[in-house]
Amino acid sequence: MFLTNTRPDLQFSVSLVARYMSDSSIIHLKEEKRILRYVKGTTNYGIHYTCNSKLQLTSFSDSDWGSNFDDRESISGNCFSLGSGLISWSSKK
Numbered sequence: 001m002f003l004t005n006t007r008p009d010l011q012f013s014v015s016l017v018a019r020y021m022s023d024s025s026i027i028h029l030k031e032e033k034r035i036l037r038y039v040k041g042t043t044n045y046g047i048h049y050t051c052n053s054k055l056q057l058t059s060f061s062d063s064d065w066g067s068n069f070d071d072r073e074s075i076s077g078n079c080f081s082l083g084s085g086l087i088s089w090s091s092k093k
Contacts, residue, residue: 003039008079008089009062010035027069050084057082 004011013035020028063076077091 007039007045008086008091009045009060009077010039012075012077012091012093055083 004014013031017028017031017035057080059078059080061076061078063074065074066072073093075091075093077089079089080087
């Protein structure tokens with residue numbers, strides 16, 4: 001849950017898995033491992049705040065098309081930063 005503070009791209013996935021903490025199954029464990037593999041592969045990504053940075057508008061987006069076995073709906077998200085600070089982000093199912 002700590003990573004969701006600095007990694008908005010993980011917010012939806014972590015909150016979905018957290019719903020089943022009291023009654024988890026093998027499927028949920030596989031999804032947790034998938035999240036951890038994603039974190040391991042993207043350790044250099046994240047939100048970093050510095051005081052001496054250029055004011056450059058940057059955006060990132062990600063989408064997952066129908067891999068959710070429960071409802072087969074798509075998930076997408078994006079974030080915008082100006083300089084080193086995050087100014088907007090969203091995720092949508």
